[in-house]
Amino acid sequence: MSDVPLKQPAAADDADNGEPRPGRARKPIGWSTIMLAALVAVSAVLVYRRDGVNGVTEILSHDLSLFGGILPRVLAGCLLGAFIAEILPHDKVSKSLGPQSGLKGLLIGAAFGAVLPGGPFTAYPVASALLAVGADFGATISMVVSWTLIGYGRAVAWEIPIMGTDFTLWRIVISLPLPLIAGAFGRFVYARLYRDGAP
Amino acid sequence: MNAAFLIDAILWASVAVLGWLAWQRGRPVLVASLREGSMDFIHIVPRIALGVIGSGYIAAVIPSEVIIGALGPNSGWLGVLTAVVAGAATPGGPVIGFSIGAVALKAGGGSPQVLAYVVAWALFAFQRLVLWEIPFMPARFVWFRAAVSVPLPFLAAAIAMAIGKP
Numbered sequence: 285m286s287d288v289p290l291k292q293p294a295a296a297d298d299a300d301n302g303e304p305r306p307g308r309a310r311k312p313i314g315w316s317t318i319m320l321a322a323l324v325a326v327s328a329v330l331v332y333r334r335d336g337v338n339g340v341t342e343i344l345s346h347d348l349s350l351f352g353g354i355l356p357r358v359l360a361g362c363l364l365g366a367f368i369a370e371i372l373p374h375d376k377v378s379k380s381l382g383p384q385s386g387l388k389g390l391l392i393g394a395a396f397g398a399v400l401p402g403g404p405f406t407a408y409p410v411a412s413a414l415l416a417v418g419a420d421f422g423a424t425i426s427m428v429v430s431w432t433l434i435g436y437g438r439a440v441a442w443e444i445p446i447m448g449t450d451f452t453l454w455r456i457v458i459s460l461p462l463p464l465i466a467g468a469f470g471r472f473v474y475a476r477l478y479r480d481g482a483p
Numbered sequence: 484m485n486a487a488f489l490i491d492a493i494l495w496a497s498v499a500v501l502g503w504l505a506w507q508r509g510r511p512v513l514v515a516s517l518r519e520g521s522m523d524f525i526h527i528v529p530r531i532a533l534g535v536i537g538s539g540y541i542a543a544v545i546p547s548e549v550i551i552g553a554l555g556p557n558s559g560w561l562g563v564l565t566a567v568v569a570g571a572a573t574p575g576g577p578v579i580g581f582s583i584g585a586v587a588l589k590a591g592g593g594s595p596q597v598l599a600y601v602v603a604w605a606l607f608a609f610q611r612l613v614l615w616e617i618p619f620m621p622a623r624f625v626w627f628r629a630a631v632s633v634p635l636p637f638l639a640a641a642i643a644m645a646i647g648k649p
Binding site for chain 1: 487490491493494497498499502504505508511512515516517519520521523524527528530531532533534535537538539540541543578581582584585588593594597598601602605606610611613614615616618619620621622624626627628631632636637638639640642643646648649
């Protein structure tokens with residue numbers, strides 16, 4: 285795992301120059317997927333040994349129905365990302381969310397992440413589209429972290445019912461500065477790591 | 484359920500509005516982005532199937548009592564560190580991390596530790612990075628984003644300790 289971040293910069297620079305939409309370059313199934321598939325297989329065997337066939341099929345049917353419910357939203361997220369990549373003007377995005385956008389760019393990213401509807405199936409395609417049309421790592425990190433920690437989708441649907449309103453609201457209040465900190469930190473590190481390779 | 488329905492409605496309304504905007508640019512723009520989005524969808528579905536259908540099994544065998552026991556109120560910064568590592572190792576999905584966090588709170592876990600656990604899980608649960616983020620985004624961005632997010636749960640725990648909430 286530790287060698288991955290080192291390998292990425294060289295490969296990604298080609299993508300930035302030759303491929304206008306880095307998110308659209310489809311990768312074949314990689315080591316990480318294989319590792320996870322193995323982990324799932326081992327877990328399923330452990331469940332089988334502990335709970336028998338019933339335990340395995342019970343989890344399978346529950347997860348299948350969850351998967352069926354998520355599928356249309358995944359499609360919505362993919363379409364959203366594709367539309368955004370097509371519609372947003374490059375020059376305006378790179379001006380307001382690019383490397384020179386300053387604190388304002390991070391704020392716009394964070395605000396956008398906080399109001400973005402949907403789950404991971406929306407946030408990640410949209411983030412990818414933003415990167416493709418000229419947002420920098422800093423602003424996109426602000427957006428993703430803000431969606432994760434401040435976005436209302438997961439909080440309303442899952443966190444409040446499970447963790448309680450009090451904990452959730454304090455968790456969100458405490459998280460308010462974090463997207464900006466992460467975005468600023470990311471931009472700072474990025475500028476020093478990829479000084480030569482940055483587009 | 485109502486909240487989920489509302490979120491779905493907002494989601495599809497956004498798709499409709501953006502689709503209309505694309506159509507305003509001309510039919511080819513709409514067709515091209517529809518095709519692009521559908522191709523993304525087709526490529527991503529197998530990985531999401533593995534993630535969603537597989538995470539139930541991982542959740543069924545992770546030793547949640549060990550995690551819950553490690554988040555005690557007197558565990559201090561070591562407890563926060565344990566929480567961050569445990570959060571990264573807990574499988575993604577919308578429920579698992581919150582459920583373990585809720586049980587930890589009820590079992591007398593310290594708030595800053597549980598907060599650090601939930602924030603770390605939300606930010607960089609390893610399974611979510613691999614199965615949700617990497618299919619959609621450039622891998623370089625995903626690992627970079629996860630790396631710069633590492634200090635955040637510690638920061639959240641520090642703020643929680645300072646203000647004595649939640």
